[in-house]
Amino acid sequence: MNAQIAVLPRLSLAEQLADLAVEALIDEAELSPKPALVDRRGSGAHLDLSLELMHASAWSLWPAFHDMAAAGQAAGQVDVALRETLGRLGREGEAQMLAVTGGINTHRGAIWALGLLVGAAALVPPRARVSLVALQAARLARLEDRQAPAQLPSNGERVRRRYGVRGARAEAQAGFPGALAHGLPQLRRSRAAGVEENHAQLDALLAIMAQLEDTCVLHRAGLEGLRCMQDGARAVLVAGGSATLAGRRSLRELELGLLELNASPGGAADLLAVTLFLDRLEPMLGAPIGSL
Numbered sequence: 001m002n003a004q005i006a007v008l009p010r011l012s013l014a015e016q017l018a019d020l021a022v023e024a025l026i027d028e029a030e031l032s033p034k035p036a037l038v039d040r041r042g043s044g045a046h047l048d049l050s051l052e053l054m055h056a057s058a059w060s061l062w063p064a065f066h067d068m069a070a071a072g073q074a075a076g077q078v079d080v081a082l083r084e085t086l087g088r089l090g091r092e093g094e095a096q097m098l099a100v101t102g103g104i105n106t107h108r109g110a111i112w113a114l115g116l117l118v119g120a121a122a123l124v125p126p127r128a129r130v131s132l133v134a135l136q137a138a139r140l141a142r143l144e145d146r147q148a149p150a151q152l153p154s155n156g157e158r159v160r161r162r163y164g165v166r167g168a169r170a171e172a173q174a175g176f177p178g179a180l181a182h183g184l185p186q187l188r189r190s191r192a193a194g195v196e197e198n199h200a201q202l203d204a205l206l207a208i209m210a211q212l213e214d215t216c217v218l219h220r221a222g223l224e225g226l227r228c229m230q231d232g233a234r235a236v237l238v239a240g241g242s243a244t245l246a247g248r249r250s251l252r253e254l255e256l257g258l259l260e261l262n263a264s265p266g267g268a269a270d271l272l273a274v275t276l277f278l279d280r281l282e283p284m285l286g287a288p289i290g291s292l
Protein backbone atom coordinates (compact mmCIF):
# COMPACT_ATOMS: atom_id res chain seq x y z
CA MET A 1 0.00 0.00 0.00
CA ASN A 2 1.39 3.46 -0.81
CA ALA A 3 2.34 5.41 2.26
CA GLN A 4 -0.28 8.02 2.81
CA ILE A 5 1.50 11.36 2.39
CA ALA A 6 -0.01 13.74 4.88
CA VAL A 7 -1.41 16.67 2.93
CA LEU A 8 -1.38 19.53 5.40
CA PRO A 9 -4.41 21.79 4.98
CA ARG A 10 -3.41 25.20 3.54
CA LEU A 11 -3.09 27.64 6.37
CA SER A 12 -5.00 30.91 6.20
CA LEU A 13 -3.02 34.15 5.89
CA ALA A 14 -3.78 34.99 9.53
CA GLU A 15 -2.56 31.57 10.66
CA GLN A 16 0.64 31.91 8.62
CA LEU A 17 1.36 35.38 10.04
CA ALA A 18 0.66 34.27 13.62
CA ASP A 19 3.01 31.31 13.10
CA LEU A 20 5.71 33.67 11.76
CA ALA A 21 5.37 36.04 14.73
CA VAL A 22 5.49 33.28 17.38
CA GLU A 23 8.39 31.56 15.58
CA ALA A 24 10.32 34.85 15.57
CA LEU A 25 9.82 35.27 19.33
CA ILE A 26 10.89 31.69 20.04
CA ASP A 27 13.93 31.88 17.79
CA GLU A 28 14.94 35.17 19.40
CA ALA A 29 14.69 33.64 22.88
CA GLU A 30 16.63 30.53 21.79
CA LEU A 31 19.46 32.46 20.09
CA SER A 32 22.66 32.13 22.15
CA PRO A 33 24.87 33.65 23.48
CA LYS A 34 22.92 36.92 23.71
CA PRO A 35 24.44 39.48 26.14
CA ALA A 36 22.47 39.79 29.42
CA LEU A 37 19.32 38.36 27.85
CA VAL A 38 17.42 35.12 28.36
CA ASP A 39 18.83 32.36 26.14
CA ARG A 40 19.76 28.67 26.26
CA ARG A 41 22.47 29.40 28.85
CA GLY A 42 20.21 31.07 31.41
CA SER A 43 18.30 34.19 32.33
CA GLY A 44 20.84 36.94 31.70
CA ALA A 45 20.11 40.00 33.83
CA HIS A 46 16.65 38.73 34.74
CA LEU A 47 15.71 37.07 38.03
CA ASP A 48 12.12 36.58 36.89
CA LEU A 49 12.52 35.23 33.36
CA SER A 50 13.53 31.84 31.93
CA LEU A 51 13.70 30.28 28.47
CA GLU A 52 10.71 28.11 29.31
CA LEU A 53 8.72 31.19 30.31
CA MET A 54 9.67 32.96 27.07
CA HIS A 55 8.42 29.95 25.08
CA ALA A 56 5.16 29.81 27.05
CA SER A 57 4.71 33.56 26.63
CA ALA A 58 5.32 33.41 22.87
CA TRP A 59 2.81 30.59 22.39
CA SER A 60 0.24 32.40 24.53
CA LEU A 61 0.31 35.25 22.00
CA TRP A 62 -0.60 33.14 18.95
CA PRO A 63 -4.39 33.83 19.20
CA ALA A 64 -3.81 37.58 19.55
CA PHE A 65 -1.44 37.69 16.55
CA HIS A 66 -3.92 35.59 14.54
CA ASP A 67 -6.81 37.90 15.36
CA MET A 68 -4.70 41.01 14.65
CA ALA A 69 -3.75 39.66 11.24
CA ALA A 70 -7.37 38.72 10.52
CA ALA A 71 -8.41 42.25 11.50
CA GLY A 72 -5.88 43.74 9.11
CA GLN A 73 -7.04 41.49 6.30
CA ALA A 74 -10.71 42.35 6.95
CA ALA A 75 -9.96 46.09 7.10
CA GLY A 76 -7.86 46.06 3.93
CA GLN A 77 -6.62 49.56 4.73
CA VAL A 78 -4.95 51.63 7.46
CA ASP A 79 -7.62 53.48 9.43
CA VAL A 80 -8.54 54.42 13.00
CA ALA A 81 -10.99 51.52 13.31
CA LEU A 82 -8.20 49.04 12.59
CA ARG A 83 -5.80 50.85 14.93
CA GLU A 84 -8.29 50.62 17.77
CA THR A 85 -9.11 46.98 17.05
CA LEU A 86 -5.39 46.18 17.15
CA GLY A 87 -5.10 48.11 20.42
CA ARG A 88 -7.93 46.12 21.97
CA LEU A 89 -6.53 42.80 20.71
CA GLY A 90 -3.06 43.83 21.90
CA ARG A 91 -4.34 44.52 25.39
CA GLU A 92 -6.20 41.19 25.40
CA GLY A 93 -2.99 39.51 24.27
CA GLU A 94 -1.09 41.24 27.06
CA ALA A 95 -3.63 39.94 29.59
CA GLN A 96 -3.23 36.41 28.20
CA MET A 97 0.56 36.74 28.38
CA LEU A 98 0.41 37.91 32.00
CA ALA A 99 -1.97 35.05 32.90
CA VAL A 100 0.53 32.55 31.49
CA THR A 101 3.64 34.21 33.01
CA GLY A 102 2.12 34.83 36.42
CA GLY A 103 2.19 38.60 35.94
CA ILE A 104 5.73 38.85 34.56
CA ASN A 105 6.29 41.18 31.59
CA THR A 106 8.02 39.02 28.98
CA HIS A 107 6.79 40.40 25.64
CA ARG A 108 4.80 43.61 26.19
CA GLY A 109 6.90 45.50 23.71
CA ALA A 110 6.89 42.59 21.27
CA ILE A 111 3.06 42.48 21.26
CA TRP A 112 3.07 46.12 20.20
CA ALA A 113 5.68 45.72 17.46
CA LEU A 114 4.63 42.38 15.99
CA GLY A 115 0.93 43.15 16.46
CA LEU A 116 1.26 46.22 14.24
CA LEU A 117 3.32 44.27 11.71
CA VAL A 118 1.00 41.27 11.34
CA GLY A 119 -1.91 43.66 10.95
CA ALA A 120 -0.02 45.60 8.28
CA ALA A 121 1.27 42.45 6.53
CA ALA A 122 -2.31 41.23 6.13
CA LEU A 123 -3.43 44.33 4.25
CA VAL A 124 -0.61 44.91 1.73
CA PRO A 125 -1.00 43.68 -1.86
CA PRO A 126 0.75 40.51 -3.12
CA ARG A 127 4.49 40.87 -3.83
CA ALA A 128 4.71 43.90 -1.57
CA ARG A 129 8.13 44.67 -0.14
CA VAL A 130 8.72 44.37 3.61
CA SER A 131 9.49 48.09 3.62
CA LEU A 132 5.85 48.70 2.61
CA VAL A 133 4.69 46.47 5.49
CA ALA A 134 6.81 48.51 7.91
CA LEU A 135 5.47 51.76 6.43
CA GLN A 136 1.86 50.62 6.87
CA ALA A 137 2.65 49.53 10.44
CA ALA A 138 4.14 52.98 11.08
CA ARG A 139 0.99 54.64 9.74
CA LEU A 140 -1.08 52.50 12.11
CA ALA A 141 1.19 53.35 15.05
CA ARG A 142 0.78 57.08 14.37
CA LEU A 143 -3.00 56.86 14.71
CA GLU A 144 -4.49 57.55 18.13
CA ASP A 145 -6.16 54.66 19.94
CA ARG A 146 -9.04 56.52 21.65
CA GLN A 147 -10.04 53.33 23.46
CA ALA A 148 -6.67 52.93 25.19
CA PRO A 149 -7.25 53.09 28.96
CA ALA A 150 -5.42 55.71 30.99
CA GLN A 151 -2.42 54.10 32.65
CA LEU A 152 0.25 55.08 35.14
CA PRO A 153 3.45 56.21 33.38
CA SER A 154 5.27 53.12 32.09
CA ASN A 155 8.98 52.44 32.57
CA GLY A 156 9.46 53.60 29.00
CA GLU A 157 7.48 56.79 29.55
CA ARG A 158 9.47 57.69 32.65
CA VAL A 159 12.86 57.27 30.98
CA ARG A 160 11.67 59.09 27.86
CA ARG A 161 10.81 62.09 30.03
CA ARG A 162 14.03 61.84 32.02
CA TYR A 163 16.46 61.37 29.16
CA GLY A 164 14.59 62.82 26.19
CA VAL A 165 14.93 59.61 24.18
CA ARG A 166 12.45 57.90 21.84
CA GLY A 167 11.25 54.35 22.67
CA ALA A 168 9.01 51.56 21.44
CA ARG A 169 6.20 53.79 20.26
CA ALA A 170 8.50 56.12 18.30
CA GLU A 171 10.38 53.16 16.84
CA ALA A 172 7.13 51.80 15.41
CA GLN A 173 5.97 55.21 14.22
CA ALA A 174 9.27 55.57 12.34
CA GLY A 175 8.79 52.21 10.61
CA PHE A 176 11.13 50.09 12.77
CA PRO A 177 14.49 51.51 11.59
CA GLY A 178 16.25 49.31 14.15
CA ALA A 179 15.20 46.32 12.04
CA LEU A 180 14.93 47.80 8.52
CA ALA A 181 18.11 49.94 8.58
CA HIS A 182 20.28 47.97 11.00
CA GLY A 183 19.17 44.42 11.89
CA LEU A 184 18.15 43.15 8.44
CA PRO A 185 21.12 44.66 6.52
CA GLN A 186 23.57 43.20 9.09
CA LEU A 187 21.87 39.79 8.99
CA ARG A 188 22.27 39.70 5.20
CA ARG A 189 25.84 41.09 5.23
CA SER A 190 26.93 38.40 7.70
CA ARG A 191 25.20 35.66 5.70
CA ALA A 192 26.79 36.92 2.48
CA ALA A 193 30.18 36.81 4.22
CA GLY A 194 29.63 33.10 4.91
CA VAL A 195 28.86 33.48 8.61
CA GLU A 196 26.67 30.60 9.82
CA GLU A 197 23.08 31.51 10.73
CA ASN A 198 23.39 31.58 14.53
CA HIS A 199 26.20 34.14 14.41
CA ALA A 200 24.57 36.07 11.57
CA GLN A 201 21.56 36.55 13.85
CA LEU A 202 23.80 37.55 16.76
CA ASP A 203 25.49 40.11 14.50
CA ALA A 204 22.03 41.46 13.61
CA LEU A 205 21.22 41.84 17.32
CA LEU A 206 24.52 43.66 17.87
CA ALA A 207 23.83 46.05 14.97
CA ILE A 208 20.50 46.88 16.62
CA MET A 209 22.08 47.31 20.06
CA ALA A 210 24.81 49.59 18.70
CA GLN A 211 22.29 52.34 17.96
CA LEU A 212 19.07 51.68 19.88
CA GLU A 213 17.74 53.93 22.65
CA ASP A 214 16.59 50.86 24.61
CA THR A 215 14.30 52.04 27.41
CA CYS A 216 14.75 48.75 29.27
CA VAL A 217 18.45 49.49 29.60
CA LEU A 218 17.82 53.12 30.54
CA HIS A 219 15.22 52.08 33.12
CA ARG A 220 17.66 49.72 34.81
CA ALA A 221 21.02 51.35 34.31
CA GLY A 222 20.60 54.89 32.99
CA LEU A 223 22.91 56.51 30.44
CA GLU A 224 25.90 54.51 31.68
CA GLY A 225 24.07 51.33 30.80
CA LEU A 226 23.01 52.65 27.39
CA ARG A 227 26.61 53.64 26.55
CA CYS A 228 27.86 50.25 27.72
CA MET A 229 25.37 48.51 25.42
CA GLN A 230 25.90 50.69 22.35
CA ASP A 231 29.70 50.97 22.60
CA GLY A 232 30.12 47.31 23.51
CA ALA A 233 27.93 46.07 20.65
CA ARG A 234 29.79 48.29 18.19
CA ALA A 235 33.12 46.93 19.49
CA VAL A 236 32.09 43.35 18.72
CA LEU A 237 31.20 44.23 15.13
CA VAL A 238 34.38 46.27 14.69
CA ALA A 239 36.36 43.27 16.00
CA GLY A 240 34.94 41.18 13.14
CA GLY A 241 31.58 40.03 14.49
CA SER A 242 30.39 37.31 16.86
CA ALA A 243 31.85 34.47 14.75
CA THR A 244 35.48 35.62 15.17
CA LEU A 245 37.62 34.95 18.24
CA ALA A 246 38.24 38.67 18.77
CA GLY A 247 34.51 39.30 18.41
CA ARG A 248 33.67 36.58 20.94
CA ARG A 249 36.10 38.14 23.39
CA SER A 250 34.42 41.54 22.95
CA LEU A 251 30.98 39.91 23.26
CA ARG A 252 31.95 38.40 26.60
CA GLU A 253 33.23 41.79 27.79
CA LEU A 254 29.93 43.38 26.71
CA GLU A 255 27.93 40.78 28.63
CA LEU A 256 30.01 41.20 31.80
CA GLY A 257 29.59 44.97 31.60
CA LEU A 258 25.81 44.76 31.18
CA LEU A 259 25.46 42.18 33.97
CA GLU A 260 27.51 44.36 36.31
CA LEU A 261 25.07 47.21 35.63
CA ASN A 262 22.02 44.89 35.77
CA ALA A 263 21.14 46.15 32.30
CA SER A 264 19.13 44.02 29.87
CA PRO A 265 18.49 45.08 26.24
CA GLY A 266 14.90 43.81 26.03
CA GLY A 267 14.04 46.38 23.39
CA ALA A 268 16.88 45.20 21.16
CA ALA A 269 15.69 41.64 21.65
CA ASP A 270 12.24 42.63 20.42
CA LEU A 271 13.70 44.29 17.34
CA LEU A 272 15.70 41.15 16.61
CA ALA A 273 12.39 39.28 16.63
CA VAL A 274 11.03 41.93 14.25
CA THR A 275 14.10 41.43 12.04
CA LEU A 276 13.57 37.66 11.91
CA PHE A 277 9.85 38.16 11.24
CA LEU A 278 10.47 40.52 8.29
CA ASP A 279 13.28 38.33 6.92
CA ARG A 280 10.91 35.35 6.77
CA LEU A 281 7.91 37.39 5.65
CA GLU A 282 9.63 38.53 2.49
CA PRO A 283 9.54 35.19 0.59
CA MET A 284 5.98 34.70 1.82
CA LEU A 285 4.90 37.97 0.20
CA GLY A 286 6.55 36.97 -3.06
CA ALA A 287 8.59 40.18 -3.44
CA PRO A 288 12.06 39.95 -5.02
CA ILE A 289 14.39 38.57 -2.32
CA GLY A 290 16.64 41.17 -0.74
CA SER A 291 14.53 43.99 -2.09
CA LEU A 292 13.59 45.29 1.38
Ligand SMILES: CC(C)(COP(=O)(O)OP(=O)(O)OC[C@H]1O[C@@H](n2cnc3c(N)ncnc32)[C@H](O[C@H]2O[C@H](COP(=O)(O)OP(=O)(O)OP(=O)(O)O)[C@@H](O)[C@H]2O)[C@@H]1O)[C@@H](O)C(=O)NCCC(=O)NCCS
Nearest residue numbers: 090105107108109110112115154156168171213215266267
Ligand atom coordinates in the same frame (compact mmCIF):
# COMPACT_ATOMS: atom_id res chain seq x y z
C1 LIG B 1 3.77 51.09 23.15
C2 LIG B 1 4.00 50.07 24.24
C3 LIG B 1 5.17 49.16 23.87
C4 LIG B 1 4.34 50.80 25.54
O1 LIG B 1 5.62 51.37 25.40
P1 LIG B 1 6.28 52.27 26.54
O2 LIG B 1 7.66 52.63 26.12
O3 LIG B 1 5.35 53.38 26.89
O4 LIG B 1 6.27 51.35 27.81
P2 LIG B 1 7.03 50.07 28.35
O5 LIG B 1 6.05 49.31 29.15
O6 LIG B 1 8.31 50.46 28.98
O7 LIG B 1 7.31 49.15 27.07
C5 LIG B 1 8.38 49.38 26.21
C6 LIG B 1 8.89 48.01 25.83
O8 LIG B 1 9.22 48.03 24.48
C7 LIG B 1 10.54 47.42 24.32
N1 LIG B 1 11.48 48.51 23.98
C8 LIG B 1 12.26 49.23 24.79
N2 LIG B 1 12.96 50.17 24.12
C9 LIG B 1 12.59 50.02 22.83
C10 LIG B 1 12.96 50.69 21.61
N3 LIG B 1 13.83 51.73 21.63
N4 LIG B 1 12.43 50.26 20.45
C11 LIG B 1 11.56 49.20 20.44
N5 LIG B 1 11.14 48.52 21.56
C12 LIG B 1 11.67 48.95 22.73
C13 LIG B 1 10.83 46.72 25.63
O9 LIG B 1 10.09 45.48 25.60
C14 LIG B 1 10.83 44.25 25.82
O10 LIG B 1 11.44 44.27 27.10
C15 LIG B 1 10.48 43.87 28.11
C16 LIG B 1 11.17 42.86 29.01
O11 LIG B 1 12.32 43.51 29.53
P3 LIG B 1 12.32 43.92 31.08
O12 LIG B 1 13.58 44.68 31.35
O13 LIG B 1 12.05 42.70 31.89
O14 LIG B 1 11.09 44.90 31.15
P4 LIG B 1 10.32 45.27 32.48
O15 LIG B 1 9.66 44.05 33.05
O16 LIG B 1 9.42 46.41 32.10
O17 LIG B 1 11.42 45.84 33.47
P5 LIG B 1 12.00 45.18 34.80
O18 LIG B 1 11.01 45.55 35.89
O19 LIG B 1 12.10 43.68 34.62
O20 LIG B 1 13.34 45.83 34.98
C17 LIG B 1 9.33 43.22 27.35
O21 LIG B 1 8.23 44.08 27.37
C18 LIG B 1 9.89 43.09 25.95
O22 LIG B 1 8.87 43.11 24.98
C19 LIG B 1 10.14 47.64 26.61
O23 LIG B 1 9.84 47.02 27.83
C20 LIG B 1 2.83 49.15 24.34
O24 LIG B 1 3.13 48.18 25.33
C21 LIG B 1 1.45 49.67 24.67
O25 LIG B 1 1.15 50.83 24.78
N6 LIG B 1 0.63 48.66 24.84
C22 LIG B 1 -0.79 48.86 25.14
C23 LIG B 1 -1.68 47.95 24.20
C24 LIG B 1 -1.58 48.40 22.77
O26 LIG B 1 -1.83 49.55 22.41
N7 LIG B 1 -1.18 47.44 21.90
C25 LIG B 1 -1.14 47.72 20.47
C26 LIG B 1 -0.94 46.46 19.69
S1 LIG B 1 -0.88 46.84 18.00
Ligand SMILES: Nc1ncnc2[nH]cnc12
Nearest residue numbers: 029037038106266269270
Ligand atom coordinates in the same frame (compact mmCIF):
# COMPACT_ATOMS: atom_id res chain seq x y z
N1 LIG C 1 15.49 37.07 25.32
C1 LIG C 1 15.02 38.05 26.11
N2 LIG C 1 15.57 38.26 27.33
C2 LIG C 1 15.11 39.27 28.12
N3 LIG C 1 14.12 40.11 27.77
C3 LIG C 1 13.56 39.92 26.56
N4 LIG C 1 12.56 40.57 25.94
C4 LIG C 1 12.37 40.00 24.76
N5 LIG C 1 13.22 38.97 24.57
C5 LIG C 1 13.97 38.90 25.69
